[in-house]
Amino acid sequence: MEAHTKAMRSIYLTLTLLLLPLLLVSGGCRRKHKAGEIASTISASDPNVAGHFTSGFYDTEAGAWRWTNKEFAVTLNPPPHASERGANLVMHLVIPAPVIEHSQFVELSSSIGGLKLAPQVFAKEGNYTYTRDVPADKLQGPEVRIDFAVDHAFQAAPPDIRQLGIIVTEVGLVAK
Numbered sequence: 641m642e643a644h645t646k647a648m649r650s651i652y653l654t655l656t657l658l659l660l661p662l663l664l665v666s667g668g669c670r671r672k673h674k675a676g677e678i679a680s681t682i683s684a685s686d687p688n689v690a691g692h693f694t695s696g697f698y699d700t701e702a703g704a705w706r707w708t709n710k711e712f713a714v715t716l717n718p719p720p721h722a723s724e725r726g727a728n729l730v731m732h733l734v735i736p737a738p739v740i741e742h743s744q745f746v747e748l749s750s751s752i753g754g755l756k757l758a759p760q761v762f763a764k765e766g767n768y769t770y771t772r773d774v775p776a777d778k779l780q781g782p783e784v785r786i787d788f789a790v791d792h793a794f795q796a797a798p799p800d801i802r803q804l805g806i807i808v809t810e811v812g813l814v815a816k
Contacts, residue, residue, distance in 0.1 A: 680719040681730075681812025692716065694785060698802060705734070708805040710793045714786050718779035719815040726776040727813040729757065729786065730769060734807040737765040743792035746806065750788045753778040774813065784813075 682689040684697075684706040696712025719727055729750065739746055740763070748770055749759035757772040778784065790805040 679812075680717055680727075681810060681814070682714065682716065683810045684808055696788075697808070705807050705809045707802065707807055708788070708790070709803055710791075710805050711787070711789045712805070712808075713788065714811050715783055716786065716811075716813050717783045718781075718813055722774075722776065722779040722813060722815060724776055725816045727774050727779055727815055729772045729774050729811075730814050731771075731788075731811040732809045733768050733770060734809070735762045735765050735768060736804075736807060738794050739790075739792060739804070739806065740765050742794045745792070747791045748788065748806065749791075750786060752784055752786045779813070786811075 679689055679692065682692050684693070684700050685704045687700070690700070692715050693706065694713040694715045696709040698707045698709070700706055729752070733748075735746055745761055745763045747759050747761045750757045750770075750772060752774055755775070755778055757774070760768075760770055762768060793803045793805040796802045796804055
């Protein structure tokens with residue numbers, strides 16, 4: 641049991657060191673949203689947008705980030721003029737060491753309105769930004785669902801029964 645506790649402490653220390661720079665960059669100037677408001681960009685630290693982490697996200701941890709399952713989704717509203725110009729899908733994420741140690745790489749894919757966006761492969765742990773162009777014809781409604789998947793995840797150590805994919809701090813649609 642002591643070895644398990646040391647391993648978990650090591651994982652949390654590694655995650656803290658990986659997430660701190662990402663939090664300093666992404667969290668400083670975002671406005672908080674009103675409860676129930678659909679937003680173009682949502683932060684894992686904002687409790688008012690928790691419902692827009694539609695599926696496959698676990699509760700906020702350390703008041704700043706969320707683990708995902710292998711499949712997960714968000715609901716966002718397109719930014720102004722996105723129905724004419726399109727937008728960029730931007731996700732700030734962390735690939736944690738246990739995921740890479742287990743599988744050597746992780747492929748993140750996404751889709752919106754039936755359109756599969758180009759996947760990205762991550763071969764080492766660290767902070768990343770996943771950015772993909774979203775065409776205007778996929779941003780016509782007042783809100784859109786964006787589905788994501790990772791091809792590898794790891795099983796958390798007991799008593800935690802979660803299947804853990806990646807860590808997300810923020811995801812959004814950004815005007816072009």
